[in-house]
Amino acid sequence: MFILNEVGRRLKLDGFCVYFKNKNSQDKTIPKASQDLMTNGYISRPKKEVFVSGVKIFYGSQTGTAKGFATILAEALSSLDLPVAMINLKDYDPDDHLVEEVGNCLIFPLVTSKNVCAFLVATYTDGQPPESAEWFCKWLEEAANDFRFGKTYLKGMRYAVFGLGNSVYVSHFNKVGKNVDKWLWMLGARRVMTRGEGDGNVVKSKHGSIEADFTAWKAKFISRLLALRKGEGKRCRGSCKKGKCESSRRGAAAAEPGPHAREELHHRDAELMFQEEEPFESSSEEESDAEDRQSRNSVVDVEDLGKIMDHVKKEKVP
Numbered sequence: 001m002f003i004l005n006e007v008g009r010r011l012k013l014d015g016f017c018v019y020f021k022n023k024n025s026q027d028k029t030i031p032k033a034s035q036d037l038m039t040n041g042y043i044s045r046p047k048k049e050v051f052v053s054g055v056k057i058f059y060g061s062q063t064g065t066a067k068g069f070a071t072i073l074a075e076a077l078s079s080l081d082l083p084v085a086m087i088n089l090k091d092y093d094p095d096d097h098l099v100e101e102v103g104n105c106l107i108f109p110l111v112t113s114k115n116v117c118a119f120l121v122a123t124y125t126d127g128q129p130p131e132s133a134e135w136f137c138k139w140l141e142e143a144a145n146d147f148r149f150g151k152t153y154l155k156g157m158r159y160a161v162f163g164l165g166n167s168v169y170v171s172h173f174n175k176v177g178k179n180v181d182k183w184l185w186m187l188g189a190r191r192v193m194t195r196g197e198g199d200g201n202v203v204k205s206k207h208g209s210i211e212a213d214f215t216a217w218k219a220k221f222i223s224r225l226l227a228l229r230k231g232e233g234k235r236c237r238g239s240c241k242k243g244k245c246e247s248s249r250r251g252a253a254a255a256e257p258g259p260h261a262r263e264e265l266h267h268r269d270a271e272l273m274f275q276e277e278e279p280f281e282s283s284s285e286e287e288s289d290a291e292d293r294q295s296r297n298s299v300v301d302v303e304d305l306g307k308i309m310d311h312v313k314k315e316k317v318p
């Protein structure tokens, strides 16, 4: 029996045969048949895991700004060697395809998709989406509010949203971006970064113009993608503003909610979550799991309280 060492030399071994393949070693020193064997039944180094296999950029645009931003993003991403698809929401039927973004593993259907989805959507009069994104938004809103879909429907999908708007429309500023972010989250998709808000009102725009807002968001999105590509997650370390994470909830008292109360909680949480910037990655299911754990702790607290009361009563008996 033989073993191939780091430089492809055969070493004699008694009893069994192992091949180590050095990725820098010259494959030409190893016969083709042996190379095949290395991945077919013989021990070889594990293959590098792929954490992000590509990006899908969805856009909803009326006068072309969102489409233009989508093109800029696609170009930036393809220079990073990431496969990119640009999708006009007008041509996309969420009823048929959205669930595909969850993952395509038949054996473990809830396995996270290796794609990341970016949504670039504009807001129009009275907070309505552009015509091209009407069906997508209608479908998403209905699904998010339909208990038959539930908060795991899009579990495994990873996404980020950049909304385009103008803050002169005070009460409906960026409403569509906000809603798309909220509805995806309610369906269990995982937001990989804070929503970006492009503002065409140069006086109020965070970075001076909608283009600058987009450039800043794009830079953050790319750095987030690079981190995800390395397999890095981003968890709340207990410093989130609204105290919604598990760590900051520990110790807070709450009553056990019934099924309707929980449903209500899910929607109320979604509203709260999207009033402010959310600094960490999350999905609605995780939020709700944390609620459940907290509730279970609270039930124990109530039981303990009962025992204490019994004890106090006994103490009072002469």
Ligand SMILES: Cc1cc2nc3c(=O)[nH]c(=O)nc-3n(C[C@H](O)[C@H](O)[C@H](O)COP(=O)(O)O)c2cc1C
Residues within 6 Å of the ligand: 060, 061, 062, 063, 064, 065, 066, 067, 122, 123, 124, 125, 126, 127, 128, 130, 164, 165, 166, 167, 169, 172, 173, 174, 175, 200, 210
């Ligand atoms: C008629 C009209 C109505 C608009 N209404 C809103 C609005 O309610 N809220 C908002 O944030 N932006 C509003 N906007 C601003 C657009 O969202 C913004 O110009 C955006 O960049 C357009 O993107 P698009 O070129 O991809 O369609 C409105 C713009 C127009 C022309």
